[in-house]
Amino acid sequence: MEKSAPPLNMARQPVTAIGTANPACSSALCRDIEEGGVMDKLLWGDSGLRDAADNIILDAHQMIVTRMESLPMLRFYENGHAVALGAFEDKDFAVRTAYCRARSIPVIRRITGGGTAYLYPDQVAWSLTIQAQEFSMAQWLERLCMAVCNGLSSSGYENVYFHKPNDIYANNRKLGSVYVGMQDDVIVANGTLYRSLDISTMLRALRVPKEKLTVDGIHTAGLHFTTLQNQSAADLVNLKESLARFMAQMCNLETLVHTPWIDSVSHSPRGGHEQFPEPDHGRTYSGFLATSGGVLHGSITLDDELRISSAKIGGNVYVRPHHLFKKIQSVWYGASESEISQRMESLLYDLRWEMSGFSPGHVIKLFHRLFERNRIAQQLAITASAANSFMVHDPDGDMDAMEIAAQAEAVLVPYCAKPAWCKWRHKDGCSRCGKCDVGDIYDLAGRQGLKVTTVKNFEHLEQTLKTLKLQDTRCYIGMCCNNFYIKHEDAFRAAGIPALLLDIAGANCYDLLQEQAAYSGKFIAESAIDLEVAAKVIHIAHQSNACH
Numbered sequence: 338m339e340k341s342a343p344p345l346n347m348a349r350q351p352v353t354a355i356g357t358a359n360p361a362c363s364s365a366l367c368r369d370i371e372e373g374g375v376m377d378k379l380l381w382g383d384s385g386l387r388d389a390a391d392n393i394i395l396d397a398h399q400m401i402v403t404r405m406e407s408l409p410m411l412r413f414y415e416n417g418h419a420v421a422l423g424a425f426e427d428k429d430f431a432v433r434t435a436y437c438r439a440r441s442i443p444v445i446r447r448i449t450g451g452g453t454a455y456l457y458p459d460q461v462a463w464s465l466t467i468q469a470q471e472f473s474m475a476q477w478l479e480r481l482c483m484a485v486c487n488g489l490s491s492s493g494y495e496n497v498y499f500h501k502p503n504d505i506y507a508n509n510r511k512l513g514s515v516y517v518g519m520q521d522d523v524i525v526a527n528g529t530l531y532r533s534l535d536i537s538t539m540l541r542a543l544r545v546p547k548e549k550l551t552v553d554g555i556h557t558a559g560l561h562f563t564t565l566q567n568q569s570a571a572d573l574v575n576l577k578e579s580l581a582r583f584m585a586q587m588c589n590l591e592t593l594v595h596t597p598w599i600d601s602v603s604h605s606p607r608g609g610h611e612q613f614p615e616p617d618h619g620r621t622y623s624g625f626l627a628t629s630g631g632v633l634h635g636s637i638t639l640d641d642e643l644r645i646s647s648a649k650i651g652g653n654v655y656v657r658p659h660h661l662f663k664k665i666q667s668v669w670y671g672a673s674e675s676e677i678s679q680r681m682e683s684l685l686y687d688l689r690w691e692m693s694g695f696s697p698g699h700v701i702k703l704f705h706r707l708f709e710r711n712r713i714a715q716q717l718a719i720t721a722s723a724a725n726s727f728m729v730h731d732p733d734g735d736m737d738a739m740e741i742a743a744q745a746e747a748v749l750v751p752y753c754a755k756p757a758w759c760k761w762r763h764k765d766g767c768s769r770c771g772k773c774d775v776g777d778i779y780d781l782a783g784r785q786g787l788k789v790t791t792v793k794n795f796e797h798l799e800q801t802l803k804t805l806k807l808q809d810t811r812c813y814i815g816m817c818c819n820n821f822y823i824k825h826e827d828a829f830r831a832a833g834i835p836a837l838l839l840d841i842a843g844a845n846c847y848d849l850l851q852e853q854a855a856y857s858g859k860f861i862a863e864s865a866i867d868l869e870v871a872a873k874v875i876h877i878a879h880q881s882n883a884c885h
Contacts, residue, residue, distance in 0.1 A: 354691065379593050380408055380594045381411035381596070387415070387417065392416055392464075395464070396448050396464050396525060400466050400520060400521075403468060403523050404468070404521055404522070407468060409588055411465045411581050412598060414463070418443075418456065420455055420456070423451045424518055430544060430632070431453040432542065433544050440538075442538075447518070448518050448659075451631075457535050459533040474657060478502055480587050481517065481528070481587065482504075482505060484586070485505055485530075486498060486499055487583040487586075488581075488583040489512075489576075489579075489580075492576045493566075497512070502693075503516060510560070510563035511562045512562075532568075578593075624636075624703065625823070630695035631654035634652055645671060648704070661692075668680045677705075681700070710724040710725060711724070717873045725840075726870065727837065728819060728822055730830075730835065732835065741836065742812075742837050745787065745875075747810055748782045748788070748789045749816065750792065750815075752791050752792060753841075754774065754816065754866050755773060763793055782875050795828075798825075812835045812837070816839045839866070841866055
């Protein structure tokens with residue numbers, strides 16, 4: 338009797354926004370399938386080891402066959418080494434491009450949404466395409482993850498379960514992941530299961546992993562993952578057939594048809610790798626917003642009348658239709674800030690759409706933040722690039738950057754902005770010797786009645802935020818890199834205090850692969866504070882506090 342997977346993890350799922358529209362081939366592969374009804378069958382096979390970019394081409398080909406011939410298809414394969422971005426993800430926030438360049442690791446983009454994955458040959462990878470049914474993206478993820486869990490359990494794996502939103506666990510360790518997307522009413526899903534681990538490369542290639550980059554940190558990270566048991570080639574074939582069988586059941590298909598996979602890539606142009614253009618330093622405003630469905634990233638360029646001349650939206654998220662973000666970008670062309678909500682509403686009224694775990698309100702909020710950057714640049718007489726360094730942390734969502742700055746009662750600076758030679762680098766305090774920007778911050782804020790704290794490590798940050806909360810601090814000004822904020826956004830949120838954070842520049846620990854040293858307060862390189870911008874923000878806080 339086949340084993341079944343344990344019950345679903347029933348943790349509360351983030352709210353998914355779904356909109357409904359208002360009142361709608363012949364291939365080489367198909368010719369190799371025996372004639373007869375195949376509508377109720379899942380065609381599956383194995384295309385072997387290929388370059389990861391070529392597998393993206395095969396995914397696209399597979400989707401065309403499914404759409405034109407109504408053929409559900411499942412392909413197993415292996416990838417060459419690559420970093421695979423989610424369909425909508427911002428590579429600048431997700432990938433350590435210098436590391437990938439130096440080691441010739443290509444960066445490609447999947448058709449499916451979600452976060453970035455590190456691919457390598459010793460993984461069981463698969464792609465499923467099927468005509469869309471009446472399920473949300475979150476439901477597809479849940480159903481597919483459960484199918485994988487059932488297939489693994491039927492093959493003898495114990496304590497296998499689905500960890501929302503898209504991970505497969507066995508014995509409380511991560512065994513793989515599933516990602517979904519939709520194009521032209523065809524669902525495409527990608528998944529991987531680990532046969533071996535390459536944790537060291539994964540942590541170095543991806544920009545914001547939770548684990549730490551030290552020998553101990555990599556070892557600890559390895560304890561969070563597990564692999565398929567050592568299996569013979571025959572065992573792997575049986576596992577793949579088990580996975581295919583349960584995916585067929587999940588898709589309400591009665592039987593399987595196993596077929597050799599046609600080599601449709603060998604003479605095709607190679608898949609394009611992601612390019613890394615130089616950033617635009619003109620009047621372009623960029624930023625991000627953390628949501629339950631993932632981190633949204635956006636940018637806008639404004640013309641002389643403060644209308645959008647170009648816009649970009651991305652994130653490690655799931656949306657449909659596949660070109661939803663591009664459609665939003667298009668309808669926002671030429672829009673003023675006051676027009677973006679109405680244009681978004683008109684667009685979505687005529688679409689069947691979904692944003693998994695977030696809503697149109699989050700997208701609009703992000704772009705209001707981008708317009709706000711222009712006002713910040715004008716008010717403080719700073720460049721667009723400097724305005725882009727502002728990160729607004731507002732738990733209640735009703736304050737803008739200047740309101741938070743005006744009500745700030747404290748300033749937090751990172752120890753890594755102090756000189757490496759300074760005896761105060763790893764201490765909370767400053768001699769105000771005048772030889773560094775942090776000393777100037779202490780001097781300026783101190784003269785204007787604001788308490789300054791040097792954050793010595795992550796635990797000290799948590800303690801400091803708790804103290805500020807106990808003191809009923811209205812708001813505070815902080816300085817950290819955007820990687821740190823994204824990684825530890827939950828700690829800032831737990832404090833429940835509005836904050837205006839200024840992104841620090843220079844040699845931060847994330848770019849130098851020294852997160853663990855920074856976490857424990859032992860990072861030796863120096864980051865840089867934009868003293869001119871910080872001074873202007875502190876001056877706003879002083880003006881407000883002087884009135885109380």
